[in-house]
Amino acid sequence: MTETALADAALAERELSRVPVAHRTPTRMLLIAGPFVIVLLLAVVAPLLAPQSPYEQHLDAISLPPGGGHRLGTDSLGRDVLSRVLYGGRPPALIGIAAVAVALTVGVLLGLMAGYRGGLADAVLSRVADMQLSVPGVVLAIFILTFLGGGLRNVVVVIALESWPLHYRVVRTLTIGTRNRAYVEAARTVGLGQLTILRRHILPAVLPSLAVTATSNFVMAVLTEASLSFLGLGVQPPTPDWGFMISDGRTLIVSAWWISVFPGIGLFLLLLAVQLYGDGLAKSLSLQSLRR
Amino acid sequence: MPSPFAPPDGGGIRPRTRRAPVPPLYVAQRLAQGVVTVVAVVAVVFLLLHLTGNPARVVSPPDATQDEIDRIAHAYGFDQPIAQQFVLFFGKAFTGHFPDSVTYGASSLGVVRDAIGPTLLLAGSAFVLGNLIGLVIGYLSAEARWRPLRRVPIVLALIGQAVPAFYLGLLAVLLLAVRLHWFPTAGYGSFSATVLPTLVLTASIVPGITRIYRAQILEVRDDDHVVTAVAKGISPLQVRLRHIALNALGPAVALIGLQLGGVVAGAVTVEVIFNWPGMGQLLVSSINGRDYAVALTAVLFIAIGFVVATVLADLAAALVDPFGHRRR
Numbered sequence: 270m271t272e273t274a275l276a277d278a279a280l281a282e283r284e285l286s287r288v289p290v291a292h293r294t295p296t297r298m299l300l301i302a303g304p305f306v307i308v309l310l311l312a313v314v315a316p317l318l319a320p321q322s323p324y325e326q327h328l329d330a331i332s333l334p335p336g337g338g339h340r341l342g343t344d345s346l347g348r349d350v351l352s353r354v355l356y357g358g359r360p361p362a363l364i365g366i367a368a369v370a371v372a373l374t375v376g377v378l379l380g381l382m383a384g385y386r387g388g389l390a391d392a393v394l395s396r397v398a399d400m401q402l403s404v405p406g407v408v409l410a411i412f413i414l415t416f417l418g419g420g421l422r423n424v425v426v427v428i429a430l431e432s433w434p435l436h437y438r439v440v441r442t443l444t445i446g447t448r449n450r451a452y453v454e455a456a457r458t459v460g461l462g463q464l465t466i467l468r469r470h471i472l473p474a475v476l477p478s479l480a481v482t483a484t485s486n487f488v489m490a491v492l493t494e495a496s497l498s499f500l501g502l503g504v505q506p507p508t509p510d511w512g513f514m515i516s517d518g519r520t521l522i523v524s525a526w527w528i529s530v531f532p533g534i535g536l537f538l539l540l541l542a543v544q545l546y547g548d549g550l551a552k553s554l555s556l557q558s559l560r561r
Numbered sequence: 562m563p564s565p566f567a568p569p570d571g572g573g574i575r576p577r578t579r580r581a582p583v584p585p586l587y588v589a590q591r592l593a594q595g596v597v598t599v600v601a602v603v604a605v606v607f608l609l610l611h612l613t614g615n616p617a618r619v620v621s622p623p624d625a626t627q628d629e630i631d632r633i634a635h636a637y638g639f640d641q642p643i644a645q646q647f648v649l650f651f652g653k654a655f656t657g658h659f660p661d662s663v664t665y666g667a668s669s670l671g672v673v674r675d676a677i678g679p680t681l682l683l684a685g686s687a688f689v690l691g692n693l694i695g696l697v698i699g700y701l702s703a704e705a706r707w708r709p710l711r712r713v714p715i716v717l718a719l720i721g722q723a724v725p726a727f728y729l730g731l732l733a734v735l736l737l738a739v740r741l742h743w744f745p746t747a748g749y750g751s752f753s754a755t756v757l758p759t760l761v762l763t764a765s766i767v768p769g770i771t772r773i774y775r776a777q778i779l780e781v782r783d784d785d786h787v788v789t790a791v792a793k794g795i796s797p798l799q800v801r802l803r804h805i806a807l808n809a810l811g812p813a814v815a816l817i818g819l820q821l822g823g824v825v826a827g828a829v830t831v832e833v834i835f836n837w838p839g840m841g842q843l844l845v846s847s848i849n850g851r852d853y854a855v856a857l858t859a860v861l862f863i864a865i866g867f868v869v870a871t872v873l874a875d876l877a878a879a880l881v882d883p884f885g886h887r888r889r
Contacts, residue, residue: 400598402819403871407826408844408863409605412856415848416609492725492823496830499727500845515728519834522731523739530735533728540723548719 301549304542312358319352323509332525342527344518354531357509358539360498364424365490369483371429376436377479381467383437384444395441398434406431407496414502424503428490436482443475477554484547488540495536511536583879591875595868600651602864606857607647654861660854664847669858673843677862679749680839684828687762691824692817694763695770699813700806702771703778714771721768726827730761730834747836758835765827766820773816777809784808811881818874825867 311318320340327347335342341350383391410427417423447453448471456466497503498512506513511532518528550556617634625633634640638649653659659670702714737757738746748754781787782805790804791797829841836842840863847855 396594400594400601402822403595403598403868404602404822405825405863405867406822407829408860408867409602411829411844411848412606412860413609488722493826495725496727496826499725499830500833501849515731519731522735526735529731533725533731536725536728537723540725541720544719544723 297553298550301553302546304538305546308358308539308542309362311355312362315352315355315359319349319355321349321352323348323353323356324507325349325352332521332528334525335527341531342525344514344528345521345525350527350531353509353514354511354535357511357514357532358535360421360504360508360510361491361494361512361536361539364421364428364494364504365487367421367425368428368432368490368494369486371425372432372486373436373479373483375429376433377440377472377475379433380437380440381444381471381475384441385448385463385467385471387445391441394437398437401431401434404431407493410493410497411500411502414497419497419502419505421504424494424497427497428493431493432486432489435486436479439478439482440475443478444471447471447474478556481547481551481554481556484543484550488543488547491536491540491543583876587879588876591872595872598868599861599864603650603857603861604647606860607643607650650857659858662847662852662855664850664852665855669852669854672855673840673858673862676838676840676843676859677866679837680828680832680841682755683758683762683832683837683839684824687759687766687828688824690759691763691766692770695767696774696810696813698767699771699774700778703775703782704801704805715775718768718771721764722772724765725830726762726765727830727834729765730758730831733757733761734834747834749836749838754835758831758837761834762824762827762831765831766824769820769823770813770817773820774809774813777813777816778805780812781805781809807881811878814874814881815878818871818878821867821870821874825863 325348327343330339330343330347332345333339333343333347335350339349339351341354344350344353379394383394410431413427414423453466453470456470461469494503495512495515498510499516501513501516503512504510506517514532515529515536518525518530518532521528617630617639631640638646641649650660657670659668659673661667662669662672665672698714698718702711702718705711734746734757737743744757745751745754786808787800787804790800795804825841828839829844831837832839832841833845840859844856844859844863846852847859
């Protein structure tokens with residue numbers, strides 16, 4: 270009895286010691302995060318890099334090709350494409366981060382509760398999460414945004430609503446796997462409160478997996494934001510936004526390809542950087558099974 | 562006296578019992594859940610319409626007078642309690658009666674029905690093609706002997722996953738239609754106009770499937786049952802196909818089902834890019850034109866189609882991997 274409990278504790282110890290892997294190899298983690306950080310930084314310091322204001326119109330310099338005074342040309346209102354591409358990364362990045370933060374909070378809280386307590390709450394929440402996964406998210410998002418209006422906050426809410434089950438399912442499964450471990454039993458025996466147990470003993474075991482689901486979620490959030498903006502339902506003009514800029518230049522694609530192509534490259538680089546980061550993270554935490 | 566070494570259950574050799582490939586209870590559960598999901602989606606849409614205040618005001622043009630708004634509200638039944646409208650909509654839908662479209666002046670059912678074919682053609686062929694190609698490439702990238710054949714698809718898949726479907730469509734139009742004149746830029750009806758949108762949507766599906774299947778194969782490859790099969794002297798080809806490829810398919814199909822949402826999202830934007838007269842295009846145009854009847858009917862049909870597809874994917878996964886749904 271004592272022996273198995275000890276073995277169990279040792280196992281749990283090993284499980285938990287996997288958590289600080291990230292601290293053990295800081296250089297590696299920095300390298301993986303590099304491209305992502307660079308793209309984010311570019312969006313943050315856009316005001317320093319942009320040659321012009323992204324809103325400044327020059328109606329005498331419409332749809333100029335790249336080169337000359339404008340490195341990446343100008344759009345149909347004579348705005349500098351380079352400046353707009355630099356600024357255009359802000360809405361996707363901001364919406365991505367905010368939506369993931371909201372989805373994480375909801376998913377983690379509900380997942381911990383459902384996994385630790387079980388019972389009716391678990392049954393109901395899990396059904397709802399299953400159903401959410403079999404709902405065409407973008408279709409609902411199109412509907413919601415049309416009637417509630419686009420804009421930053423609504424897009425964040427819509428994407429978060431669509432993605433919380435992702436975190437919920439992982440947290441719930443891991444919590445069920447952890448809740449009867451010897452060290453958790455010990456914490457209960459000592460008389461620690463439920464909240465303390467969840468926060469200090471269960472949450473740490475869940476964190477590395479969350480880092481991986483969060484990056485997957487971020488990719489999905491940026492893609493959704495771009496699609497919605499492309500359909501004209503996301504961030505409203507004249508705010509520069511990659512998805513909207515791509516659709517803006519669509520009708521001019523024959524005569525002025527640069528208006529849509531360059532924002533698309535920005536979007537591509539952001540998504541690629543996050544993918545690389547997610548893959549690397551999953552690999553160094555040996556959680557590849559969570560990536561897809 | 563039986564040998565002391567004989568196992569109590571007769572050596573584990575039991576007559577094979579026939580059982581349904583997928584438990585009927587599971588099928589029934591999934592179907593019931595699907596129906597609930599469809600009703601829930603429409604309920605959410607109804608609630609949303611009423612959250613915004615008077616739906617008649619949302620539907621009518623901005624310069625409509627109060628009298629006109631009232632008439633629209635009455636024509637659509639917006640003046641009745643929301644629960645009643647909800648029940649009424651479903652009751653009528655069951656008997657094939659759908660609200661009339663404002664823009665087309667006809668039943669929204671006909672308008673939506675015309676859009677189903679094109680979407681099924683586009684999304685369906687892209688989904689089938691994308692899965693087949695993705696599975697083959699995924700298999701090769703895990704098992705191929707020639708190193709480049711294992712490396713190149715993985716890098717391409719990583720890059721491909723970072724290109725949104727609508728951007729890929731735009732680049733395809735720019736290069737293959739505008740510059741090279743290989744295909745028309747948009748249109749519907751001819752084979753040549755079908756190729757480009759289908760290829761674009763297919764290409765946006767392939768990377769995800771490739772990565773999923775490859776990961777599953779790598780996971781299965783070192784399993785005990787594979788070692789056993791090799792030890793039994795089963796031919797390497799048989800081991801690869803029956804013991805590795807087939808066993809990796811189960812979890813892969815389950816994950817592929819979860820990707821359906823992405824396919825629908827891709828289809829909507831690709832339809833808009835190529836001016837394809839399908840459900841996605843119809844949904845966007847009806848919402849922009851405030852054609853409430855068409856939008857609602859379209860959402861109902863998309864929800865049904867999507868739920869049917871998810872249920873089918875789940876059942877397919879259960880068929881290939883009989884114990885999968887218990888594990889998950």
